[in-house]
Structures are given as structure tokens and as C-alpha cells.
Amino acid sequence: MKQLITAKLKLHPEAVQFQALRRAQLAYRDGLNAVSRYAFAHGKMSNQQALQRACYEQMRTEFGLPAQMACNVPRQVGATYKTLWTKVKANAAARNAGHTKKRYKGLDQPPKYVSPTLTYNYHRDFSLKVEQRVSILTLDGRVILPYTGYARHVALMRQSAQIGAAKLWYDKPCKQFYLLVSLELEVADPMPQAHQGIVGVDVGQRYLAVATDTQNKTTFFPGKEVRAKADHYARLRKRLQQKGTRSATRRLIVIAGRERRLKQDRDHLISRRIVDAYPHSLIGLEDLTHIRERTRRKRGKRASAKQRRANRHASAWAFSELHSYLAYKAVLAGSMEGKVARPPHEPGVSPLWIHVARQSP
Numbered sequence: 001m002k003q004l005i006t007a008k009l010k011l012h013p014e015a016v017q018f019q020a021l022r023r024a025q026l027a028y029r030d031g032l033n034a035v036s037r038y039a040f041a042h043g044k045m046s047n048q049q050a051l052q053r054a055c056y057e058q059m060r061t062e063f064g065l066p067a068q069m070a071c072n073v074p075r076q077v078g079a080t081y082k083t084l085w086t087k088v089k090a091n092a093a094a095r096n097a098g099h100t101k102k103r104y105k106g107l108d109q110p111p112k113y114v115s116p117t118l119t120y121n122y123h124r125d126f127s128l129k130v131e132q133r134v135s136i137l138t139l140d141g142r143v144i145l146p147y148t149g150y151a152r153h154v155a156l157m158r159q160s161a162q163i164g165a166a167k168l169w170y171d172k173p174c175k176q177f178y179l180l181v182s183l184e185l186e187v188a189d190p191m192p193q194a195h196q197g198i199v200g201v202d203v204g205q206r207y208l209a210v211a212t213d214t215q216n217k218t219t220f221f222p223g224k225e226v227r228a229k230a231d232h233y234a235r236l237r238k239r240l241q242q243k244g245t246r247s248a249t250r251r252l253i254v255i256a257g258r259e260r261r262l263k264q265d266r267d268h269l270i271s272r273r274i275v276d277a278y279p280h281s282l283i284g285l286e287d288l289t290h291i292r293e294r295t296r297r298k299r300g301k302r303a304s305a306k307q308r309r310a311n312r313h314a315s316a317w318a319f320s321e322l323h324s325y326l327a328y329k330a331v332l333a334g335s336m337e338g339k340v341a342r343p344p345h346e347p348g349v350s351p352l353w354i355h356v357a358r359q360s361p
Helices: 015-041 048-061 067-096 151-158 224-243 246-277 305-316 319-332 352-359
Strands: 002-011 118-120 126-129 133-138 141-149 162-171 176-186 197-203 207-213 218-222 281-286 336-340
Touching: 002 151, 002 319, 015 048, 015 067, 015 118, 015 133, 015 141, 015 162, 048 067, 067 118, 141 151, 151 176, 197 319, 207 246, 218 246, 224 246, 224 305, 246 319, 281 319, 319 336
Parallel strands: 197 281, 281 336
Antiparallel strands: 002 141, 002 176, 118 162, 126 133, 133 141, 162 176, 197 207, 207 218
């Protein structure tokens, strides 16, 4: 089977090259917003081919995008609208089933693209050179830049990995460009009968994750320290939002990056420790789909300050991100993961590995 990972390459452009990359990013973002408005005005279109036929010339003449970029813009906008339509249909089904009363509002106005992230295709928009250099397409032609990255990922790019599309990402507070390259790796097909153990991983607030196997070996990953940092960022963000000045907005951008990196670092650490502690195992993860609709909490004016704070805690941490990290790390380590739904007739305090064992082959 094949497994996708992302290699993060730090680019080192000169001043002229830096400006060329920035102009390409901003033009690409303007093109995305223009096509998004067109799609919204014409029945919220999601057909990528129809959007390309209608907007290709505009992308080339008005925004000066090269041919491949002018093709990528309608494709990205069409994919966004397809995702939104899927959410609208899922929300309609949930409302009909009585799971929620909220109406999804994602298509009430055209989606606005804020991040200037730019999509590249391998061998068309970017290519790798010798001596750790990369050739990238801009509005003024190609530029060749040196890069640095994680040694293992750089080695995979040179040897066995199949290179796919990439994204040019700009870290605004640090004024630094990164190229996020997708790599496709060949790994052994998972065989459940060959795994040595069964592990259940439960996520929560006091402990970000608790892993338990059938031998009653339990590993706790406390979240007291890291959650305290996240709460500090939340309080600071609230004060800065109330201030509303331009300098406060700049600080909000910096704090958002710090909080994101804090959560990513902890989720990477937890997922790696779980995979290393339980090698060649079936890892069961609790299915968190519609968790907010399935858990009854007081919200809005009916909730006290303590309940609102608990709701914010439950919604702020990236548990889905932790699941995604566990998923790809498990495959690379020879393990296998799967989502497990708790049976409604069993109490929530029962160990998750019981349900994993019942559903495993």
C-alpha cells in the first residue's frame, strides 16, 4: 500500500526572489477569490471543468498567472465548493434525524481565501535540482532557490519516495517561505492477523490521551501543563481582540502560530510515543464524528461561565489531528489503526480496548 507524508522545506531566497514569490502568492490568492465569487454568482458551481472554461482567460490576462497556475485555481475553488456542498447535505441529514437544530451557513456567501498559499505541480511548476536546490515558477519565470529540511525527508526525496504536488507557504511573522512537498511511500500491506496486540486510545481533557492494551498496560499522557499554556493564549487573545488595534492584530497572528505549533508538537510527541510503546498492534481510536451533537451540554446564555469554559476546552484541542498523526505513524511502524464507535448500551467509563477487541477480526 501507499502512504502519504509531507516534507517541509525551508527556502532561502534572495531579496529579488523573495519579492517574486510574494507577488505570485498574492496574485494566486486574488485569482481564487475572483473564481469563488464567480462560482457563487452562478449557482454555487462546483464543476471544476466548467469553472476553468469560464475563468481561464481572466486568470491569464487580469492576474498574470502562468498556464498551470491558471488551471489550478478553478480546480481548487471547485474542490472547496464540493466540500461545502457535502457539509450542507450532511447537515440537512443530521437536522432531519434530529441530531442538531443548527443550519450550516457555509454557502450563505462566497468562500473567501485569506491564506496566500500557492499550489504547485511537480515537473510543471517546480522541480528539484542537485545540491539541495529547487526550481519554482513565479509570475516572472522560474527562480532557483537553495533549501534545507529534515534529513530523513530529504533522503526520501532523493531515493525511494514518489514526489507529488507542493504548496508554497509563507510564515508572515517570521517572513519565511516554506515548500510543503507531498511524498508517497511504499509500505507493507497491513495484515490484522499478524499484529501482536490490541490497543485502545481514548482522548480527553485532563489526559490528552490514554492508551490501554489487553494486558492492562496503560500509558497516560497528561495535558495539565500544555493546556495551561493554551488557556494563557486564549486569555491573551481575548484581550487583544478587545483592543482591536493594528499592533494587536499583528500580535494575534504571532500567538496563533505559537498555539498551533504547541498543539502540533504535543500531538506529534504523543502519537510517536504510542506507536513506539505498542509496536505491531491494532490501534483502536474512538470515533469522534458529531461528538458535539452527541454530547448534551448547555450552550449560550443558558450555560454558566464554568460550563462555557468547559465547552471551549472541549472544542479547542486538536483531537482529530492527533488521530491523523497516529494513523500515518502506525502504518509506517508496521501497526494498523481504525475508528471504533462505542456501543450506546455500554457505559462510557468502560475501557475502549474491549470494543476494539470485539470488532477486530
